[in-house]
Amino acid sequence: MYQIIGITSVSLLPVKSLDDFTLTVLWGFLEALAAALCMNIYVVGLNQLFDIEIDKVNKPTLPLASGEFSVATAVLLVVAFLVMSISIGIRSKSAPLMCALLVSFLLGSAYSINAPLLRWKQHAFLAALCIIFVRAVLVQLAFFAHMQQHVLKRPLAPTRSVVFATCFMCCFSAVIALFKDIPDVDGDRYFSIQSMTVRLGQQRVYRLCINILMTAYAAAILVGASSTNLYQKIAIVTGHGLLASTLWQRAQQFDIANKECITPFYMFIWKLFYAEYFLIPFV
Numbered sequence: 001m002y003q004i005i006g007i008t009s010v011s012l013l014p015v016k017s018l019d020d021f022t023l024t025v026l027w028g029f030l031e032a033l034a035a036a037l038c039m040n041i042y043v044v045g046l047n048q049l050f051d052i053e054i055d056k057v058n059k060p061t062l063p064l065a066s067g068e069f070s071v072a073t074a075v076l077l078v079v080a081f082l083v084m085s086i087s088i089g090i091r092s093k094s095a096p097l098m099c100a101l102l103v104s105f106l107l108g109s110a111y112s113i114n115a116p117l118l119r120w121k122q123h124a125f126l127a128a129l130c131i132i133f134v135r136a137v138l139v140q141l142a143f144f145a146h147m148q149q150h151v152l153k154r155p156l157a158p159t160r161s162v163v164f165a166t167c168f169m170c171c172f173s174a175v176i177a178l179f180k181d182i183p184d185v186d187g188d189r190y191f192s193i194q195s196m197t198v199r200l201g202q203q204r205v206y207r208l209c210i211n212i213l214m215t216a217y218a219a220a221i222l223v224g225a226s227s228t229n230l231y232q233k234i235a236i237v238t239g240h241g242l243l244a245s246t247l248w249q250r251a252q253q254f255d256i257a258n259k260e261c262i263t264p265f266y267m268f269i270w271k272l273f274y275a276e277y278f279l280i281p282f283v
Helices: 002-012 023-049 052-058 071-092 095-112 124-151 160-179 185-190 196-200 202-225 230-253 259-282
Strands: none
Touching: 002 023, 002 124, 002 160, 002 259, 023 052, 023 071, 023 095, 023 124, 052 185, 071 095, 095 124, 124 160, 124 196, 160 202, 160 259, 185 196, 196 202, 202 230, 202 259, 230 259
């Protein structure tokens, strides 16, 4: 879901007027979206293939962990979606899109595959680096460049909004990378995966996540307040203020000791992540 919302939002940033909304532009956008979704299925599927035993402890309802899918079926699907993604990228002849797909393939494979020098998810820094680079840097810059340079045929020129999106999403992606391991601490500890939660404990990681997000929202409000456009200023300051207030209220009610609260709060963070993409075009 985040890729559909994120890529759509970022793809709108190079658009200057209604005249830019042509069938050619729509096709270029759909090519990028389809290729990205196929690559995402490859990355997620590959991770589940190498995490079957861990998921039986942490996420027993997943298709492979529950036995709903066989390993052979999963391998077939993963390879098929990888081939489709790369094929769409080659057909598009877009250098930024192909760069995004190849980097996603390499980092996604390095993150999950259990082989010498790989399986980066076992190392807290490398795992966070993969997630931050793909979700914060690659999605914003590569798909912005694809639309501006390849589809709209304009010189590549980063805008204020895409720079803001990249910086803000670095903070958000770091939080997602950290928080996603909080509910998985038992399985990660059992299988010797040195996540930040295993190293520091759930409470410390949780507090760090809240502090990062509140700091990011404060910075976003300052960016909005500095805008010379009144409507943009109102949208950015009000929007981020409401999101920050909602986060603070939920954080006060959150109990890290209650396992039933952890996953809903993690999904709430994802909702904040989605909401941000609706505000980015106003920057």
